[in-house]
Amino acid sequence: MDSIKANLLKLRETRKKILGCLPLYPPMEIFHAMDLIPVTLWGLRDMIRTLDESDRHIQNYSCSVARRAAEFILSESGMMLDGIFAYNACDTLRNLPEILSNGLQDAGRPLPMFQIHVPMVPSGQTDAKDYLCNEILSLIRLLEKTFHIPFSSDRFQDSVEKYNEVRNLYRRMEKQVASGKMTFQDFMIAFHSSGFLPVEDQIRFLSGELDRCCNKESKPGNHPIMISGILPPPLPVIQAIEKAGLRIVCNDIASLGRYYGYSPGLNASVEQYFVDFYENHIPCPTLLYSADNRMEYMISVLQKTSAEGVIFVGEKFCEYEYFEFPYLEKRLKDKGVPSVLIEIAVDDEDNIASLKNRIDAFAEVIGQHEGRP
Numbered sequence: 549m550d551s552i553k554a555n556l557l558k559l560r561e562t563r564k565k566i567l568g569c570l571p572l573y574p575p576m577e578i579f580h581a582m583d584l585i586p587v588t589l590w591g592l593r594d595m596i597r598t599l600d601e602s603d604r605h606i607q608n609y610s611c612s613v614a615r616r617a618a619e620f621i622l623s624e625s626g627m628m629l630d631g632i633f634a635y636n637a638c639d640t641l642r643n644l645p646e647i648l649s650n651g652l653q654d655a656g657r658p659l660p661m662f663q664i665h666v667p668m669v670p671s672g673q674t675d676a677k678d679y680l681c682n683e684i685l686s687l688i689r690l691l692e693k694t695f696h697i698p699f700s701s702d703r704f705q706d707s708v709e710k711y712n713e714v715r716n717l718y719r720r721m722e723k724q725v726a727s728g729k730m731t732f733q734d735f736m737i738a739f740h741s742s743g744f745l746p747v748e749d750q751i752r753f754l755s756g757e758l759d760r761c762c763n764k765e766s767k768p769g770n771h772p773i774m775i776s777g778i779l780p781p782p783l784p785v786i787q788a789i790e791k792a793g794l795r796i797v798c799n800d801i802a803s804l805g806r807y808y809g810y811s812p813g814l815n816a817s818v819e820q821y822f823v824d825f826y827e828n829h830i831p832c833p834t835l836l837y838s839a840d841n842r843m844e845y846m847i848s849v850l851q852k853t854s855a856e857g858v859i860f861v862g863e864k865f866c867e868y869e870y871f872e873f874p875y876l877e878k879r880l881k882d883k884g885v886p887s888v889l890i891e892i893a894v895d896d897e898d899n900i901a902s903l904k905n906r907i908d909a910f911a912e913v914i915g916q917h918e919g920r921p
């Protein structure tokens with residue numbers, strides 16, 4: 549998507565250091581408070597069309613998220629980065645920093661790597677708060693040493709407010725979609741256009757988009773549904789969903805609802821803020837300790853939004869998601885909620901005829917279904 553490229557060029561013009569963060573949920577507020585520009589390297593589907601560099605280092609049976617992030621970092625695009633941040637999100641991403649380090653070393657442009665380990669144990673079972681606090685403080689010390697920028701609590705609070713505002717704007721935008729004032733397709737276009745922008749620009753851009761749609765008339769589709777997965781489906785698939793008369797009233801997508809669904813409160817110390825951030829995060833299979841809460845969370849959202857069914861958007865080769873799909877589908881079926889799984893692979897996004905058929909068939913099922921969770 550041209551907007552990503554244009555936004556990346558604008559970032560370069562700020563002359564600030566840019567930190568490429570591997571998905572899923574990096575501590576953006578810390579980086580911003582230290583005058584760095586963090587960019588989470590997902591949503592690259594429309595920008596990264598070839599995977600030549602990635603394929604030299606990563607098996608082609610890895611997910612598209614990891615392959616595109618690797619391609620971005622190892623190809624010419626990665627030259628705009630001043631460092632890379634990663635944490636133990638999933639098995640694929642746990643191993644990526646070492647591969648990237650070696651690849652960048654071979655290319656003669658090594659970059660500083662920053663890593664933390666987020667404990668994946670439920671807080672009721674093992675108290676690992678002190679460990680996480682130490683990881684956060686160690687990260688800050690390393691950033692200070694590398695970039696010669698001191699950390700300030702006041703600036704951190706300012707960053708927290710800004711990121712909370714962005715999350716809040718996304719939540720408001722999602723409500724506009726649910727009310728039919730905005731299509732999910734338009735929401736996605738706005739979401740992608742705001743990606744790779746400094747957080748201040750994101751706030752301005754999203755506020756403008758919200759103002760624009762507030763005056764529009766509601767055009768609700770026939771049947772409200774939820775979509776769930778790591779990434780939103782490609783635009784042609786979203787169009788197919790909306791054309792089939794389905795209205796996406798809520799999402800359990802890692803780069804969307806799971807990312808912006810929860811904001812910790814203000815005025816906590818930086819380490820306590822991130823204890824709260826990870827502990828109370830919207831459940832995600834990559835945050836292993838949250839897995840037990842996932843079904844309960846999904847059901848509560850389905851009830852709140854009156855969604856009548858779920859489309860699971862499977863990211864091919866994402867074992868974390870795929871291990872859970874059969875269980876989730878069964879639990880939803882027991883509750884009388886129809887669901888369907890569509891799979892998106894790195895190389896079949898332009899050939900979506902079979903996906904359209906499945907979506908149309910699912911819309912028919914939903915049309916005949918009268919159950920509610």
Ligand code: SF4
Nearest residue numbers: 611613638640778866
């Ligand atoms: S899609 Fe799945 S396997 Fe790939 S990076 Fe995300 S969580 Fe990991």
